[in-house]
Amino acid sequence: MPHTDGSRDKAPQAARAAPSKFRGRNNTNTLARRVLVLDPVMAKASPSRRLGSVARTAPRTKRCTACKRLKPLSAFWRRAACADGRDRWCGECRGGYFRNWCAAHRAAYNTRQRAYYRRNRARLRAYNREYQRRRRRLMRSGRWKRRRAVG
Numbered sequence: 001m002p003h004t005d006g007s008r009d010k011a012p013q014a015a016r017a018a019p020s021k022f023r024g025r026n027n028t029n030t031l032a033r034r035v036l037v038l039d040p041v042m043a044k045a046s047p048s049r050r051l052g053s054v055a056r057t058a059p060r061t062k063r064c065t066a067c068k069r070l071k072p073l074s075a076f077w078r079r080a081a082c083a084d085g086r087d088r089w090c091g092e093c094r095g096g097y098f099r100n101w102c103a104a105h106r107a108a109y110n111t112r113q114r115a116y117y118r119r120n121r122a123r124l125r126a127y128n129r130e131y132q133r134r135r136r137r138l139m140r141s142g143r144w145k146r147r148r149a150v151g
Contacts, residue, residue, distance in 0.1 A: 062086060066093035 063070050066089045076086035077094060087094060102109045117124065138144040 064088070064090040064093055066090070066097075 061070050061072055062076055062084070064076075069090070071090050073086055075090045075092070076088075077091055078085060079087040082088060089097070135144060
């Protein structure tokens with residue numbers, strides 16, 4: 001039966017579902033996001049810890065998507081953006097890619113590095129001063145370990 005006042009037959013306020021805070025294009029894994037919102041400790045936790053018991057049974061190896069080799073997890077750099085907390089490429093492949101990129105884009109890389117140094121000059125100088133003080137102190141006491149020659 002149509003309503004003459006133009007209103008629709010609406011459900012009571014309590015019966016309606018609460019609007020989701022997680023609307024958008026990437027509406028995957030909303031339960032995990034809700035857990036992060038509700039538990040601030042888990043929000044700061046690593047992806048492997050957020051998964052709970054699943055992380056304990058996770059494999060200790062991973063396949064690099066660049067070289068297609070199966071390698072231990074320690075060969076992959078940490079990356080919070082990835083589901084398992086590790087990068088998709090192994091350290092060797094990522095390092096090789098970065099070295100090639102720097103060689104091909106030397107001017108852009110140098111410009112970026114100079115700008116970073118200019119922005120953070122005081123902090124970097126303070127860090128280096130403290131590092132050298134500590135290094136000299138350790139060298140005098142004989143506790144400074146020199147780097148091994150790469151060969």
